[in-house]
Amino acid sequence: MSRITTTFAKQKPLLNIFITAGYPQVNSLPELANQLFTKGIAILEVGMPYSDPLADGPVIQQTSALALKNGITMAQIFDQIKLIRKTEQQAPIFLMGYLNQLLQFGPESFLKACTDAEVDGLIIPDLPYEVYLSSYKPLFERYGMAISFLITPGTSEERIKALDAACNSFLYIVSDNSLTGAGKGQFSHSQLAYFKRINDMNLKNPTMIGFGISSKNMLIEAGKYANGAIIGTAYLESIKREENEAFISELTS
């Protein structure tokens, strides 16, 4: 069984933590990742800092800009992930970034580097699934790289089914019409109705709810409608306050 399959067979709610590589220091990732895994997170999502992250709110914009200022490169990100894997860590690691980063690295070289670093899958918000199917799928398959697609409140039922068919890891349920961000601290009724609607579709892929999630309560709530939740901004803010260890302890307790 792949690391992804093994993980999603586990008890809900699963916690996926997003961290911007190169933040707060250029070499912070391996140590923070080990701490996260020790505390029991299920999945690690590593953000590849980008100059123009269109789907990201102010916090991830700022951590990305700082990471780039710190001098983080793709080669360093892959090396740091290899270091994480040296600890025999078997949780899935996803890379999240923008299509231009993959294009400039060279799609094939990029996927090979991912495989070498034992990355499990990619999340590329500006890679539409149609383009994935027409131009990238064979390459992803050749390198055994999984892909995750986003679903939003505006995604039609027909399109959700198509995304589910094309996806081979988990569907990323964007919690609201929004950028990444800390959100409002709780889900609204319409958000819960949306999560229920997706859950009732009995999709073939596991689902993770992300964007705007900031607390243990929201994680538990997400677990009622999906396999778990993705927390990014709130975690990055806890790093800034130097309270990340306590924040993760609470989330995983």
Next chain:
Amino acid sequence: MIQPTEDGFYGEFGGAFVPEMLHANVEELRNNYKRILDSREFKEELGDLLKNYVGRPTPLYKASNLSAYFGANIYLKREDLNHTGAHKINNALGQILLARMMGKTHIIAETGAGQHGVAAATASALMGMPCKVFMGEIDIERQAPNVARMKMLGSEVIAATSGSKTLKDATNEAIRYWIGHPDTYYLIGSVVGPHPYPDLVARLQAVISKEIEEQLTHEVGVERPDYVVACVGGGSNAAGAFYHFIEDEQVKLVAVEAAGKGVESGESAATYQLGSLGIIHGNQTLVMQTGEGQIIEPYSISAGLDYPGIGPMLAHLLSTGRCEALSATDEEALQAALLLTQQEGIIPALESAHAIAALERLPLKPTDIVVVNLSGRGDKDLATYMKHFDL
């Protein structure tokens, strides 16, 4: 007519690389824009507005003094005489009618020089729709008169404080706002963005070349120009000025980019010369970027040309050799602005001054018919002119 493929590609340039959050919006636009633009209702209403509100057709003016100076027949397509002072209004009115016919009630726009922002604010005032304009913090400073105009027109001007705080970042912020507010209509200001925007904006600006063609035939009595010259930021005035001439290979098309302090100075916005294939603002095109795909902050004295990408249609025309790329530095543009002002009594926008500056680089013959698209007037740039010319 030049048209992208169903997926929005001109050769290898174009497409719609948008996150899922924008899929439904972009799809809705893609499914409706051609039908609405081709409808009689739309054509009649836009035609009436362009004639009676904007003041079209704009003159094709034979600049005799400039002609003598450059040794060729220089004609200026006077987009600067449009209501609001630039070609941007052609697109803004077209898109706001489209928005209304699609049932949209809220407008957002990005702006660099503020000309598109003013055009969008004007169109919104006319249609009674609330409008938010995103503008880089640096541009808010250097184009202050346009900021005041937008506010007076009732629009909200929102400062983009990320990145280089110029047009690229204003566009990022507009797209981000759109993600959070999918019920708004994004009235984009140039031939950039995800498909169908490049085609939509090119069609709305094509009125420029249509008029040039008619004016050359009926007023000047020539079949075609030898050259059409336009400045390029995103590329909308160039796309409009070139549109009806693209199939006629005898017409040389010249796109003038902003070289800033020099193409090789590290402070430039000459995307064709410095860029490589990449993705920016939802389309694949030439982009100024690092080897790792990080977008490089551009620089130009002209806020409207200070952009690290180029519309996919222009990228295609340039890459296939159908169109030639030239560039002009800040200094050359300033001198050209002074030249046009003192030779012809026309104070151009700094953007348009780049097109004038490039005339010197063309191997002109006395018989040549050269049409320069004078995309806008210089009122907004007075502070810059005052500073540089010690006025």
